[in-house]
Amino acid sequence: MNSMVKRLSLAAIGALVGVSMVSADNSELEKVMKERGLTQQDLLAAAKTYTPSGGRDKYIVFSSGGQSGQMLVYGVPSMRILKYIGVFTPEPWQGWGYDDDTKKILAEGKIRGKQITWGDTHHPALSETNGRYDGKWLVINDKANPRIAVIDLNDFVTKQIVVNPLFKSDHGGAFFTPNSEYILEACQYAAPLDNNWHPMSEYKETYRGGVTVWKFDPKIGRILPDKSFTIEFPPYMQDLSDAGKEASYGWGFTNSFNSEMYTGGIEKGLPPFEAGCSRNDTDFLHVYNWKKLAELAKDPKNVKVINGMRVVPIDVAVKNNALFLIPEPKSPHGVDVSPDGKYIVVCxxxxxxxxxxxxxxxQKAIKNKDFVGKDPYGIPIIDMKKAMHCQAELGLGPLHNQFGKHWKKQGEIYTSLYVDSQVVKWNYLTCKVEDRQNVNYNIGHLCGMEGKTEDPQGDYIIALNKLAIDRFNEIGPLHPQNHQLIDIRGKKMQLLYDMPIPLGEPHQAVAIRASKLKPEVRYKMGTNPFTGKPHRGKTLAGQEHIERKGNHVYVYGTMVRSHINPEHVNVNLGDTVTFYLTNLERAEDETHGFTVDQYNVHASLEPGKTVALTFKADREGVFPYYCTEFCSALHLEMMGYLLVKDPNKHYVSAKKLKMAKMSKEQLEKEYEKIVATNKATDKVIQSVVKFLKENHYEKYPVVKQLVEDALDQYSKIPEQQKKAEEAYKKGDLEKAILFQNMVWQYMVKTADVGIRARDLLVKKLATPMSEAARRGHEAYLEGGCNGCHVIGKVSSGPDLVGVLQRHKNGEKWVKEWILHPEKMYNNPYIKSMTNYFNLRMPNQGMTEKQVDDIIEYLKWIDKNANLF
Known part of the structure; x- marks a missing residue:
């Protein structure tokens, strides 16, 4: 009988994981279970969290990264880490803090002119619409350096950092109001709001706490400091906050500890701080009407300005019935408003x-002015018993709360118990405990699935544990933190999964349904992610060039599998160098990275993105630059050289040294070789000149200007040619070769400008493009096609003139090739092209409409083939 039950149980588990236990070898599963010491409960937990390859999670979690100053993103129920988000500290993979634009964001976080290179992220918050997460914006505070950062969930990138000019720390941030009108950020350790010195003996008189009510524009996702204000609080240590919802909308709640206003002095023989600040049986819950105070703050008479921030003084808030205190259990560490706003839970x-x-x-107490007195600062105190609904005996060290799916009828709520290392499920309407789950160990915050919104989803709770102790492999004295996933869908909670967190200390997390997130998978070509507009350095294929303005060199480059253009950049020692780079890829996930060896710069270029990297060429030498993301089979070949030359230094030419060792016969061959090269180059120049003259370039001012520049370079050739011939006649072959090299240099410059003039003239002469062809040309450039295909000649890829005539049903063939190149890689013709060019065309993610437009552009090319 037991054997039959066991087989049925295994079959049930097999059904959960998608395995037919009827056909599978039960003995194999039993063997695995025995070897690894697994129970059937373990298999059930595994089945509940297992996500098949290519599968998706139902929820996405955003966790603070603690002392890393960053954020962590992972999925539920798989508990797979998906990303780190660079916020307050450099994050090398994303180039966060190493390219120009991210340096600007980090610079917004300077405090009193000082660059802060670390952060302690604590409380993330998701933007809300009608009290529900809308998946648009994410904010996070830095406790150590009171700052708030805004992360755009369109691309999961930090777009703004705002410094609180008043506070010195801010454990209690950040908390959105129900329609993301404001963000509440509470001070923690009381300190003078100004930046002056004040002795500890004046603590009660000059030290203050407070809550900054940051104005937020949910349309653009930016905090507006000039429309924000701070509510002055007494020097109690404010802690966490929550914004009222529905019934309590417009109000805010912030708890506190150290109502004793004790300041310590252990070095003077006084009792330590923790002894003096926990003497009272209760501390204070601050209750304030942020909506009314926001209106009051608009009148200069109601505020004082400190460090540029408007501050509503305590007496103004009290006078306008907008600030009250309620006693709460001593040393509280959380305040949570129920989804309907009718109850406030404090532990x-x-x-x-x-x-x-x-x-x-x-409300009734406020309306009837039913107070038990005032605190030393004149704030009315509401009787705790008269404000209380009920108290629940939960256990040792209750901290934080999350609401469950059945909050409305069953009062479902979950609380973390730090000392008992438990999660307790209870009913906040009846104050009765319903279930307990042990966790490992010393839990801090809880993360429910949208558990602090007006629409909690239930399903899971995550325990954010401070200690791991014996849970994972030993890796030294510093242990990981432990996030444990708990299934709350049944009557009894079930612990499903332990996830070690390699960042410490991830303090709090928020979870949202994945279906609410709609991030972009690529940028529009040439986008600056921090403005949403085209980057000033946007460069398309064929537009790559280098400009010098004084001692500042600008490199306009592109990156596409598998080359960086340009590949050689020559600068002088002491020059400032700016690389503008655009990733021409259109295919999803074809990210490129870029660095210059030894120059401490790095950028991540997701498809379509343009970045800028500026640095001083402060060391002489030759420095490779390369793609840092393994992007293709020829990834290692995706590189170039930065050559930094000291203009005040005399260099002995290696070629000259080489020539000094050459015999006369070898020098003759070298001379003949370069003369032949110059003749071939001149042939190209003459063909360009012929085209320009025949098509009356002089009618077009811009083209004419380019031609004049080219001719200016060409006019310097005869003198160098004469010197070369004279040296040759005298038998000085070394000198003759050097002068022929100068001829070549001028020819290259001439050809470069001349070809640009020709290409511009072609555009002037060609038949007008249809609207579809124009769109196709734009798609062709922004798709990076021009990185390999040069119209009118073979380059890194075949010439596209006449491509529609090369294949039967040419238009259909080309369309299929652009849309789904991977399906045609085994085509004999494609194989031969791939082998010849040593490159394989990637899928650039073109839409069918874009491909149709590109075909119209190719028709236009064929129509004007005589010009190419």
Whole structure:
């Protein structure tokens, strides 16, 4: 009987993981279970979290990265880490803090002129519409250096950092109001709001806390400091906050510890800080009407300006019935408003209770001015018992709360117990405990699936544990943190998964349904992600060039599998160099990276993105630059050279040294070789000149200007040619070769400018493009096609003049090739082309409409073939 039950149980588990246990070898599964010491409960947990290759998670979690100053993104239920987001500190993979634009964002976080190179991210918050996550914006605070960062969930990139000019720390941030009108950021450690010195003896008089109410524009995803304000609070240590919802909309709630206003002094023989600041049985919950205070702050009479920030003083808030205090359990560490805004839950970590306050009772007390007194700063205190709905005895060290799916009828809520290392499920309407789940160990925050919104999803709870101790392989004294996934869909909670976190200390996390996130998978070609507009350095294929303006060299380059253009950049020692680089790829996930060896710059170029990297060429030498992302079979070949020359230094030519060792016969051959090269180059120049003259270039001012520049370079050739011939007659072959090299240099410059003039003239002479052909030309350039195909000649890829006539049903063939090149890689013709050019055309993610337009552009090329 037991054997039959076991087989049925295994079959059930097999069904969960998609394996037919009828046909599978049960003994193999039993063998694995025995070898690894697995129970059937373990297999069930594994089945609940297993995500097949290519599968997707239902939820996405954004976790603070603690002392890394970054953020962490992972999926639920798989618990697979998907990304780190660079926020307050450099993040090399993304080039965060190593290219010009990300340096500007990090520079926004300077405090009193000082660059801060680390951060302590604590409380992430997702933007809301009608109290529900909308998947548009993410904000996170830096506790150590009071700052708020805004992350755009269109591309998961930090777009703004704002410094709080008043606070010195801000554990209690960031918390959105229900329609993302404001972000609440609470001070933690009381300090003078100005930047002056004040002695500890004046703590009560000059030290203050507060909540900054940052104005947020959800349309553009930016904090507006000039429309923000701060509410002055007493020097109690403010902690976490939550914004009221529905019934309590327009109000904010911030708890505190150290209502004793003790300041320590252990070095003077006084009791330590933690002893003095936990003497009272209760601390204070701050209750304030941010909506009313926002209106009051618009009148200069109601504010004082400190460090450029408007501050609403305590007495103004009290006078306008906008600030109150309620006693709460000592040393609280969280305040959470129920989804309907009718209840406020507070836990005291030095108390065993969770206290549930009734918003109706709080309102009634305020309306009737039913207060038990005032604090030393004149703030009315509401009677705790009269404001309370009920108290629940939960256990040791209650901290944080998340609401479950059945909050409305069953009062479903989950609380972390730090000392007991548990998650407890209870009913906040009846204050009865329903279930407990042990975790490992010393849990801090909880992350529910949208568990702090007006629409909690239930399903899972994540325990963010501070200690791992014996849970993972030993890796030295510094252990990982541990995020544990708990299934809350049944009557009893089930621990499913342990996930070590390699960043410490990830403090809090928020989770959103993946279906609400709609990020871009590529940028529009040439985009600056920080403005959403074309980057000033946007460069398309064929537009690559180098400009010098004084001692600043600008390199306009492109990157596409598998080359960087240009490949040689020559600068002088001491020059400032700016690389503008555009990733021409259109295919999803074809990211390129870029660095210059030894120059401490790096950029990540996702498809379509343009970046800028500026640095000083402060060391002489030759420095390779290359793509840092393994992007293709020829990834290692995707490189170039930065050559830094000291203009004040005399260099002995290696060629000259080489020539000094050559015999006369070898020098003769070298001379003949370069003369032949010059003749071939001149032949190209003359063909260009012929084309320009025949087509009356002089009628077009811009073309004429380019031709004049080319002729200016060409006019310098006869003198060098004469010197070369004279040296040759005298038998000085070394000198003759050097002068012929100068001839070649001028010819290359002439050809470069002349070809640009020719290409411009072609555009002037060609038949007008149809609208579809024009769009096709744009798609052709922005798709990076011009990186390999040069119209009118064979380059890194075949010439496209006449391509529509090379194949039967040419238009259909070309369309299929552009849309799905991978399907044709085995075609004999394609194989021969791939082998010849040593390159394989990638799928650039073109739409069918774009391909149709490109075909119209190719027709236009054929119509004007005589010009190419």
């Amino acid at each position: 005291g970590k030095l108390d065993t209770h969770a206290t549930v306050y009734s918003w109706d009772k709080i």
